[in-house]
Amino acid sequence: MDLQVLVVDDSEFFANHVAEALSSHEEIRTRVTTDPSVARRIVARGAIHCVVSDYQMPEMDGVELLRSIREDGHDQPFFLVTGEGSEAIASEAIASGVTGYVRKGGEDERFQELQNRIVNAVQQRQTEQKYELLFDNTPELLAYVDRDGVIQTANPAMAAAHDAAQSALVGTSLFDLYDEAVARRRVEAGREALETGEPTRLEDTVDGEHFSAIFVPAEIPGEPPMFQFTARDVTDRVRAQQKLEATVEKLEESNERLEQFAYVASHDLKEPLRMVTSYVQLLESRYGDELDEDAREFMDFAVDGAKRMGAMIDGLLEYSRVDTDGDPMVETDLETVVDEVRDDLAVRIDDTGATVTADPLPTLVADRNQVRMLLQNLVANAIKYSESTPQIHVSAADRGDEWTLAVEDDGVGIPESQRDAVFEVFNRLDDRSDESGTGIGLAVCRKIVERHGGEIWVESTVGEGSTFFASFPKREPGEPVEDPTVTAEGAEP
Structure with a gap:
């Protein structure tokens, strides 16, 4: 992707010279202006990835331009190029949040270094923007917490969960937000992540809601040791699992009752069948000579039907035992x-x-x-x-x-x-x-x-x-x- 760099310098000659030098990089495309006010309007249109500005300009100096751009709500990388190298200017530039400070002189070498720094700064800023977008829009509760449990920053979802502004959560302890047992478990999980260098996981319950949390060590240069705390609301999943387990328990109880019923039914149903068979056979043995062929055939049907019914009952009992008696x-x-x-x-x-x-x-x-x-x-x-x-x-x-x-x-x-x-x-x-x-x-x-x-x-x-x-x-x-x-x-x- 081409990187659009705005070069600002009250000297048109020097502005074009810087732009030409930067454009020799295959990823950099430049625009030039000699007016800081115009520069603000160009940046406001949102097509600029980086600003390179001279420090000394009659309308406003480079640091003032940086501040005005930041006040307009833009945070592109900003580099100062100046012929003056005093410590006061450097301190002012750093305090104002410039990305880099480059002195004029030895241009070819300086501009090659500046090219690389611009590309790296823009790529880093794009990465940060993607993370910030995720941080701000994820529905999961996310915060950076120090080893004592004090929140250093929190995302909107975390703030909404506690009905507070994001800024109000900064400096708040987990022990202020949760009961002691929950807070202690979470801080201990975070400390474990810091000590081992590996993520730790925890599932817990807060006010009847169930959360799955992960704690990841976060090493940020210049910052004290912190862990990233991310919590996902899994209440629906846990309740569904509990409902499933309750259903399974009921099914197991039902299957046990059905098995008991099958045993009882097998005995109780087969007993009258045996009685039917016995009495029909008794009729045949006592009165067989007095019965015509149709009557004997009817009795055979009755006996066969009773035997078949008994076989079906045995089969059903066998079918019911496949799962329970395996x-x-x-x-x-x-x-x-x-x-x-x-x-x-x-x-x-x-x-x-x-x-x-x-x-x-x-x-x-x-x-x-x-x-x-x-x-x-x-x-x-x-x-x-x-x-x-x-x-x-x-x-x-x-x-x-x-x-x-x-x-x-x-x-x-x-x-x-x-x-x-x-x-x-x-x-x-x-x-x-x-x-x-x-x-x-x-x-x-x-x-x-x-x-x-x-x-x-x-x-x-x-x-x-x-x-x-x-x-x-x-x-x-x-x-x-x-x-x-x-x-x-x-x-x-």
């Missing part, structure tokens, strides 16, 4: 689990002539019993829904941060419209009346996979078969599980 996550050898599933389903495999093959499989950190239940349900479904000799294959793919298990079959397949619905409770793969089942198995599979922080889905071609996929994020034993279906809220950035 075992710890441990290293689980999938090849061993597949062997156990073959043993569990040995009768069905023999009856159907099914073949269950597997690739080399990894070791997962998982709930071993639930992974076994998952694979058993998927393999059993593959056997059930095959119209020929079932061919089932189990494999696993390494996806970097997770393992994806796959159970492939050559069964009837699943229409695209049903591929999500099959994982819902009581939603069976089809409605063939000759197939037993409760419609809970795949719902249990989904709940098992979600408990492990993964996802389950199916890809299928009707008439050719299906492949069920289940992802398992990689983790270490004992590492907490993050449920991908839950989005964390209120996290501090």
Whole structure:
């Protein structure tokens, strides 16, 4: 970016000479005036980054010009160039706040030095302006505080929080603004930052409002040791977290009550079902000879319905226990689990002539019993829904941060419209009346996979078969599980 420098000198010759010398720098562009009043108007238009002025001028000297520009509300870097080098002039210039003081003589060397000083001063001022803009407009409470807790400067947000003017906070102690415990914690955190040279963090509560504060050592030349104190109001986040924790606690209590209810319901509902089955079977044994074929068929329907209802109750109980009765996550050898599933389903495999093959499989950190239940349900479904000799294959793919298990079959397949619905409770793969089942198995599979922080889905071609996929994020034993279906809220950035 070009730096616009205004050169002010009552000598037009010398003003142009200085301007030409400064313009040899690739970043500097100059304007010239011999009238200090005109200089004020040019600066007021806001296009000047720096002023270079002669000290001795008839209308007003350089220091007076500087003061008038400052009174107009402008704070560009200001350099004095003069042929007089008295200590009185230097003292006056410094006291007035000039950026630099350059004596005439040896112009080429002097002007090269001045070029560099102008560029550095403008860049520094621009940096300061950006910081001041941030300091003044940030909604966070920000102040510079000495090691005794006395405020040296504060931003508007800090002043507004204490219903005071910024100037009124300067010289005020944190112990005057907060109760002793809060002030002491904050001062101690600031001192720790000064001693270690590293930022320190603190969360505390003031008058029911929650704040997250950071304390950073601030080394300012010529100033005593200070720390920068920045506090962000996180009341909404904390209250949301508290509400979430209360909700989680209620859900845990609710889940516990539901589990107790499931146990009771399982027993209480199955007892009348057993009674229905027993009495129907008693009717058949005592009066079977007197009943016609329709009556016996009706009794068979009643017995089958009662048995199916009992199986559904058992399935619901199993579904409810996935989260509450899960075992710890441990290293689980999938090849061993597949062997156990073959043993569990040995009768069905023999009856159907099914073949269950597997690739080399990894070791997962998982709930071993639930992974076994998952694979058993998927393999059993593959056997059930095959119209020929079932061919089932189990494999696993390494996806970097997770393992994806796959159970492939050559069964009837699943229409695209049903591929999500099959994982819902009581939603069976089809409605063939000759197939037993409760419609809970795949719902249990989904709940098992979600408990492990993964996802389950199916890809299928009707008439050719299906492949069920289940992802398992990689983790270490004992590492907490993050449920991908839950989005964390209120996290501090």
